[in-house]
Amino acid sequence: MATLSIQHPIDLRSDTVTKPSVPMREAMAAAEVGDDQYGEDPTVRRLEETVAALFGYPDAMFVPTGVMANHIGIRLQVAPGEEVICDADAHIVAHENGGLAAHAGIQTRTLPSTRGLLDPAALAAMIRVGDRYTVGTRALEVENTHNRGGGAVYPIDTLREIRALADSFNLGVHLDGARIWNAHKASGVPLKDYGAIGHTMSVCMSKGLGAPAGSLVLLPPDRSEEARALRRRLGGSMRQVGILAAGAQYALENNLDRLSQDHENATRIAAALRAAGASVREPETNIVLVDVDDAPNVAKECFALGVRISPFGPKLLRIVTHLDVSAQDCDTAADVVSSVLMQSPERG
Ligand SMILES: Cc1ncc(COP(=O)(O)O)c(C=O)c1O
Structure with a gap:
């Protein structure tokens, strides 16, 4: 040896x-803050508006973790007793401690895939309309890049096929984009094109971008109040959290490239x-x-x-x-x- x-x-x-760099810490220390539960933290608001615009959504909401961002995004589309379909190695199934089932009564139904990337034809065969005896599928979930798939990047055409499939069954799509920044850098696909795949989407600031904490959930039109109420219910509403949002804003501006x-x-x-x-x-x-x-x-x-x-x-x-x-x-x-x-x- x-x-x-x-x-x-x-x-x-x-x-x-x-760990946050010195300039990131300086940006955090200098952040203007307010009570975010009253919607009064200007640094949080700036980050939410920046990220929403990057992905082409009307609004975004800052949350402490990616797990919470996934939970709220999916819960906005799937009610208790209904199901979301995802791949068998999805983060929401493997690493979120059954949160969708435990906190929202949501059933996850899974199918095997290669490197975590779903095959639209296999997915189509899984969808159930639902009736008095049969649980109905309400949403599809995709993860890009795929963590357990080894950072695999979905071809954008496959994602578009999955979105078209969802549209044809009137289903929602949630995109777990914890590492969407890596997908974007590796593929050259614009962030807005990824944004157009989901009705909701989560993005993490505390992974490749290097912020100490924080994720955002991208929200569909007219769901911001409901999303904020869900965040409150989960105990994820914070106060002068512009200190963290400033780290995330710094990360976005300096660490993406x-x-x-x-x-x-x-x-x-x-x-x-x-x-x-x-x-x-x-x-x-x-x-x-x-x-x-x-x-x-x-x-x-x-x-x-x-x-x-x-x-x-x-x-x-x-x-x-x-x-x-x-x-x-x-x-x-x-x-x-x-x-x-x-x-x-x-x-x-
Ligand atoms: C694909 C994916 N989604 C969501 C998360 C959850 O992020 P957090 O640990 O910040 O809750 C992770 C964390 O590793 C992840 O890899």
Whole structure:
């Protein structure tokens, strides 16, 4: 095994681990604020209007997390006892602790997919109109980029087919766009074109863009009051939260263009691991998935050597690049992961 000297821990568990930069903190400290529950925080309002305009929606609402943004977006379209259809590995199914079922009585029905990207024909076969005996489908949910799909980007034509399908059945569409910024950078598809896919959409400011917290839910016409009431019910209405919105605004203005560096770094890690003999799925954005025999143990050994990566299942590792890791950090991390895998080839 190569002798590896790590100058500082390298954290590639998620793109949520970034810390606000000095200028971001300065922007946050200087933010003009007010009570957002009274709609009086000008910094929050500016962010909401900016993001709504970027995606072509009439309004947007700032919420603490992506989970809450997904919940409110879907709840606006699906009532308790009705169903939303999504892929079997969707974030709303895998990582939101059953919130749609627990808080809103919404049934999620899933179908398998490749890399999390739904096939419109398979989706069409799942839709149920609903009657006295049969639960009715009310909305379709898509995730772009797809987290468990390894940062996979939906082809825009597929998304348009899914939207057309929804229209033909009079269904809603919610787009989980936690990493829509990465999809936009990787594909060159304008944000407004992605915006046109959903009736509602969530976007995260605290992932690739590097804000410390905050997401927005993009809202359909005339649903802003209802959305704000739902946020209140979920305990997500905040007060002088312009401090966080200022970090998000800074992130949007300064960190969107650089996302391609994260994508290059992910490709770099994948290439190094593949060259070392690992079974790596080709990244499209900032997420690298590696198939191994014993993911928890590989992650533990990497951690002991100063590199943090996520076991993403018993046999799957996830490595995520972000603005707090350099190309050099990624090379070092790839060396460490490779050395652990090569040391225990039965794990790799
Ligand atoms: C695709 C996707 N949607 C939603 C979320 C939820 O974001 P948060 O953790 O801010 O609630 C995540 C978080 O990783 C995600 O990957």
